Amino acid sequence: MRAVVQRVSEARVRVDGEIIGEIEAGVVALIGITHGDTSAQALKLAGKIANLRIFGDDHDKMNLSVLDVGGAVLAISQFTLYGDTRKGRRPAYVAAARPEVAEPLCDAVVDALRNLGVPVSTGRFRAEMKVELINDGPVTLNIEV
Numbered sequence: 001m002r003a004v005v006q007r008v009s010e011a012r013v014r015v016d017g018e019i020i021g022e023i024e025a026g027v028v029a030l031i032g033i034t035h036g037d038t039s040a041q042a043l044k045l046a047g048k049i050a051n052l053r054i055f056g057d058d059h060d061k062m063n064l065s066v067l068d069v070g071g072a073v074l075a076i077s078q079f080t081l082y083g084d085t086r087k088g089r090r091p092a093y094v095a096a097a098r099p100e101v102a103e104p105l106c107d108a109v110v111d112a113l114r115n116l117g118v119p120v121s122t123g124r125f126r127a128e129m130k131v132e133l134i135n136d137g138p139v140t141l142n143i144e145v
Helices: 039-051 098-115
Strands: 001-016 018-023 026-032 062-064 072-077 120-122 129-144
Touching: 001 039, 001 072, 001 098, 018 062, 018 120, 026 039, 026 098, 039 129, 072 098, 072 129, 098 120
Parallel strands: 026 072, 072 120
Antiparallel strands: 001 018, 001 026, 001 129
């Protein structure tokens, strides 16, 4: 299981022109699921996202988490995080979990974040989404669990 986490000052996701998820300051978490991922990994990933110290403290040192600053998470499922680009020009997605496996695990990450006290907005699984964000910093990190 992996995520690309971006610190943002605001973000939103649209499906068919309608805003379905929106946050102010916080993080956008693009979440990818692969074969063999488990609900235990979903809990671990949520803990990492919620407690990642990527927000500035009073001395502008990245020492605070999204929980510490009262931020939110915009969680977006993204199978393309498991795209393999080593050969040719078209990515292969054989490492991405099937939707019937990936969707409940993405939901588990969202549920775990909420249980940790993080406000969460989401995209729509298997929808064509338009994600808008203002990357703050910029700060962008890859997480693997």
